[in-house]
Amino acid sequence: MYWELSLETMERRELERHQLRLANASLARARRSPHYGQALARLPETGLASLRALEELPFTGKSELRAGFPYGFLAVDPEEVVRLHSSSGTTGNPTVVYHTRGDIADWENLIARCMYSTGVRKKDVFQNMMGYGLFTGGIGFHYGAERLGVMTIPIGPGNSKRQIWFLQHLGTTVIHILPSYALHLAGYFPELGIDPRRDLKLRIAFIGAEPHSEAIRRKIEEIYGLKAYNSYGLSEMCGPGVAFECLLQNGLHLWEDHFYPEIIDPLSGRLLPEGEEGELVLTTLKREAMPLIRYRTGDLTRILPGPCPCGRTHRRIERIKGRSDDMLIINGVNLFPIQIEKTLMAIPAVGRNYLIEVRKVDHMDRLEVKVELNEDVFRGTLAELEKLQARVVAELRAELGVSPVVKLVEPSSLPVSEGKARRVYDLRGGLG
Ligand code: AMP
Ligand code: ZN
Numbered sequence: 001m002y003w004e005l006s007l008e009t010m011e012r013r014e015l016e017r018h019q020l021r022l023a024n025a026s027l028a029r030a031r032r033s034p035h036y037g038q039a040l041a042r043l044p045e046t047g048l049a050s051l052r053a054l055e056e057l058p059f060t061g062k063s064e065l066r067a068g069f070p071y072g073f074l075a076v077d078p079e080e081v082v083r084l085h086s087s088s089g090t091t092g093n094p095t096v097v098y099h100t101r102g103d104i105a106d107w108e109n110l111i112a113r114c115m116y117s118t119g120v121r122k123k124d125v126f127q128n129m130m131g132y133g134l135f136t137g138g139i140g141f142h143y144g145a146e147r148l149g150v151m152t153i154p155i156g157p158g159n160s161k162r163q164i165w166f167l168q169h170l171g172t173t174v175i176h177i178l179p180s181y182a183l184h185l186a187g188y189f190p191e192l193g194i195d196p197r198r199d200l201k202l203r204i205a206f207i208g209a210e211p212h213s214e215a216i217r218r219k220i221e222e223i224y225g226l227k228a229y230n231s232y233g234l235s236e237m238c239g240p241g242v243a244f245e246c247l248l249q250n251g252l253h254l255w256e257d258h259f260y261p262e263i264i265d266p267l268s269g270r271l272l273p274e275g276e277e278g279e280l281v282l283t284t285l286k287r288e289a290m291p292l293i294r295y296r297t298g299d300l301t302r303i304l305p306g307p308c309p310c311g312r313t314h315r316r317i318e319r320i321k322g323r324s325d326d327m328l329i330i331n332g333v334n335l336f337p338i339q340i341e342k343t344l345m346a347i348p349a350v351g352r353n354y355l356i357e358v359r360k361v362d363h364m365d366r367l368e369v370k371v372e373l374n375e376d377v378f379r380g381t382l383a384e385l386e387k388l389q390a391r392v393v394a395e396l397r398a399e400l401g402v403s404p405v406v407k408l409v410e411p412s413s414l415p416v417s418e419g420k421a422r423r424v425y426d427l428r429g430g431l432g
Contacts, residue, residue, distance in 0.1 A: 001116075001117070001247075001310075002116075002117070002311075002312075003109075003112055003113040003116040003117065003148075004109075004113060007257050008113070008117075008311075008312045008313070008314065009311050009312060009313055010257070010313055011313065012313055015256060015257070015313055015314075016051060018257065019051055019256060019257070019260055019285060020048065020050065020051050022257070022285035022286060023047075023048060023051060023054065023260055023283060023285055024047030024048055025285075026283065026284055026285050026286070026287070026291045026293070027040065027043060027047055027048070027291075027293065028047065029075050029076075029288060029291050030075055030291040030292075030293055031043070031075075032075045032076070033072065033073050033074055033075040033290070033291075034068070034071070034072050034073075034074075035060075035064065035068050035072045035073050036073075036075070036291075036293065039058055039060075039293075040057065040293070043057070051260065054260070054262070054283060054293075054294060055262070055271050057293055057294055058293075058294065059269065059281065059294045059295070059296050060292055060293055060294055060295045060296070061295075061296045062095060062296070062298070065095045065236070066093040066095060067093075069093040069094070069095075069096065070096060073098075073290050073292070074098055074289065074290060075288070075289065075290060075291055076098075076100055076288055076289050080100045080101075080288070080289065081098045081099065081100060081289050082099060082100060082101050082104060083098070083099040083104060084096050084097065084098055084099070084134075085097050085099070085134055085135070085136045085139075085235050085239060086134040086135075086235065087234070087235040087236065095235070095236065097235050097236055097238075097290055098289035098290045099238075099289050099290075100288040100289045102288050103238070103286075103287055103288050103289055104143070106238075106258065106286055106287075107140060107143070107144070107238040107239065107241055108143045108144045108146075108147040109144075109147060110144070110238070110241035110242075110255055110258060111140060111141055111143070111144020111145070111147070111148075111240065111241045112144050112145075112147040112148040113241075113244075113255070114144070114206075114231065114240075114241055114244035115144060115145060115148050115150070115174075115206075116148060117244065117246050117247070117253075117310075117312075118204055118206075118227070118229050118244075118245070118246065118247060119204065119247065120145075120148060120150060120174055120204060121148075121150070122148070122149040122150055123150075124150045124151075124173045124174045124204075125150070125151050125153070125170055125171055125172045125173050125174065125201075126145045126150045126151065126152045126153065126172070126173075126174045126175070126176070127153045127155055127163075127166055127167060127170070127172040127174070127175050127176075128141050128142055128145065128152060128153065128154055128155065128156070128175075128176045129155060129156065129157050129163060129175055129176060129177040129178075129181065130156070130157060130176050130177065130178065130209065131156055131157050131418065131419060132154060132156050135235075135419070136233070136235045136238065136239025136240065137176070137178075137208075137209050137239065137240060138154070138156060139239075140233070140238065140239035140240050140241060141176045141206070141240060142154055144241065150174070153166060153170065153172070157177075157178065157181055157418045157419075158418045160184070160185050160188050161188060161192070163185060164185070164188055164189070164192060164194065167196075167200050167202065168194065168199060168200060171201045172200070172201065172202060173201050173202060173203050173204065174202075174203070174204045174205070174206075175202060175204075175205045175206070176205070176206040176231075177205055177206070177207060178207070178208075178209055178210060178419075178420060178421065179207045179208075179210060179212040179216050179217070179220060179228075179421075180210065180212075180353070180416065180420070180421030180423075181416070181418075181421075182205065182207060182220045182223075182224070182228075183216070183219065183220065183223075183352035183353065184352065184353070184412075184416045186223045186224070186352060187352065187411065187412045190375070196223060196224045196225060197223075197224070197225035200224070200225075202224050202225065202226045203226050203227065204226055204227055204228075204229065205220060205221075205224065205226050205227070205228040205229070206228075206229055206231045206240075207220060207228050207229070207230060207231065208230055208231030208232055208233070208240060209231075209233075209240070209420055210420040210421055211320050211321070211322050211323075211326075211337070211338050212230075212338075212341070213319075213338055213341045213342040213345060214319065214342070215341070215342055215345030215346055216341065216345055217230065219345060219352075227249070229244065229245040229249065230244070230245045230249075230252055230319060231243075231244050231245075231252075232244070232252050232299075232317070232320060234297055234299075236292055236295055236297075237258075237259055237282055237284060237287075237292070237295075238287070241255070242254065242255065242258075242259055242282070243255065243316075243317055246308065246310045246312060247310060248308060248309060248310055250304075250308065250316070251304040251308070251316030251317060251318055251319075252316055252317050252318075252319070253308065253312050253314045253315070253316050254314060254315060254316065254317050255314055256314045256315060257285065257286075257314070258284070258285055258286050259282045259283065259284060259285060260282065260283040260285055261280060261281070261282055261303065261315070261317070262280075262281040262282075262283075262294070263276065263277070263278040263279065263280060263281070263301070263302060263303060264278050264279050264281050264296075265278050265279075266278060266279040266300070266324040274303055274305070275302060275303060275304075275305050276302055277300060277301065277302040277318075277321070278300065278302070279296060279297065279298065279299065279300060279324050280297045280299045280300070280301050280317065281294050281295065281296055281297065282294075282295050282297060283295070298323045298324050298325055299320045299322075299323055299324075300320065300321040300322055300323065300324055300336075301317045301318050301319070301320050301321060302317070302318050303315050303316070303317055303318075304316040304317065304318055321336060321338055322336040322337060322338050326424070328356075328358060328367075328424070328426065329365075330358065330365045330367050330400075330402045331364060331365045331402065333400065333401050333402045335400045335401075335402065337356055337423065337424050339399050339400060340354070340356060340369060340396060340399075340400070340404075341354070341423075342399070343395050343396050343399045343400075344369075344371060344392070344396075346395075347388075347391065347392060347395065348374075349373060349374060349377040349388050350371055350372070350373065350374065350392070351371075351372035351373050351374040351375075351377075351378075351411045351412075352372060352374075352411070352412075353372045353412075353414045353416065353423075354369060354370060354371045354372060354414065354423060355369070355370040355414050355415075355423055355425070356368070356369055356370075356423055356424045356425065357369075357370070357425045357427060358424075358425070358426045358427060358428055359427040359428060360427075360428050360429075365428065366405060367400075367402055367403075367404040367405070368404065368405045368406075368407065369392075369396065369404045369405070369406050369407070370406075370407045370409050370414060371392060371406060371407070371408055371409065372409055372410065372411050372412065372413060372414055373388075373408055373409070373410070373411060374411060375411050378410060378411055385408060388408065389406055389408055392406045392408075393406050
């Protein structure tokens with residue numbers, strides 16, 4: 001059940017000593033880069049006396065990474081670099097991340113560890129539906145799965161009918177898929193006359209790369225008849241393989257022999273007491289090409305208290321609630337898109353997709369939610385639909401404290417993308 005028993009179950013105090021040694025080695029490597037050569041100039045050569053002392057060091061943010069493009073964070077001779085990936089990105093300089101051969105080997109091993117922990121074995125057939133290319137989701141899992149020794153189908157996302165053909169004819173047992181794409185793909189089964197629970201051999205899905213609620217996970221599990229495990233990562237650390245659910249699905253073990261986590265208040269930057277929710281900050285412990293010290297992920301979560309019954313000692317983070325920069329302020333009320341998703345998915349008549357738009361109407365913020373219905377409900381009477389609409393409005397109002405405009409739309413009518421889903425459009429032109 002463990003890929004690396006001694007590392008995964010290392011006694012806490014020993015793990016912390018191990019982390020301190022790794023953190024000091026990581027700081028020493030980081031200082032060879034132009035950025036940290038300056039930013040950490042005052043750090044004594046002897047390094048830190050305790051992990052807690054990391055708190056004294058400056059954060060690294062996405063803006064520094066951008067400013068450091070292209071080589072400001074490179075800590076090794078360029079000849080040692082064997083690969084580059086880039087974060088899915090907004091505007092401006094992309095954030096590029098370099099890897100040495102050692103970094104790639106560590107990453108493969110972490111993915112193998114994650115997959116193994118949920119029961120994937122050599123006899124499985126793995127269909128990787130994440131994008132291949134600069135995005136880390138596809139290639140990262142690909143090599144990890146090969147490392148584990150499982151037959152890997154590098155199909156990538158999209159081309160849904162072919163995707164289903166492979167699932168069926170190769171007897172795929174394990175998939176890696178965006179949660180939004182898993183729901184979209186399910187829309188093809190009725191037309192192909194396939195019942196995924198009866199006609200496919202799927203038993204495990206890895207879902208991640210974008211925020212999703214527990215309700216979406218359950219929906220995916222129910223449609224496909226499998227177990228869906230939450231996989232968290234970000235290109236700046238490596239990609240997927242940073243934190244992962246074990247068989248118990250009660251939070252994601254953050255691999256603390258590779259990354260040191262802190263949770264901070266996103267506004268003040270202060271370290272929060274263990275268990276409180278805030279922004280996840282990560283320090284790489286083993287990365288060679290591009291060590292990052294106190295990197296602000298922008299992701300909101302908390303560290304779950306207590307040990308996990310699975311025996312792994314690495315602490316668990318809660319499912320990511322959203323990004324600190326996703327928060328919407330609607331007429332002064334703060335809310336996260338994931339709250340809307342959670343509410344919608346708890347209503348059985350709601351289908352697989354939704355879209356959130358915010359705009360200014362007469363100087364006020366208007367929150368509009370377009371909701372796909374499921375196939376049976378869509379054919380209901382006008383009176384039934386009106387009743388349903390009123391219910392969606394009431395439940396969203398109760399959850400958010402804001403009254404939305406709700407539009408019920410046809411199944412599969414809202415846009416889907418091959419990459420991470422974009423479901424929030426803030427059309428207030430910078431005024432929000
Ligand atoms: P990228 O580096 O482009 O792959 O994007 C990484 C970001 O994707 C993270 O910082 C998170 O905001 C988001 N992300 C990745 N995995 C998850 C997950 N399992 N749940 C929620 N958000 C995720
Ligand atoms: Zn566990």
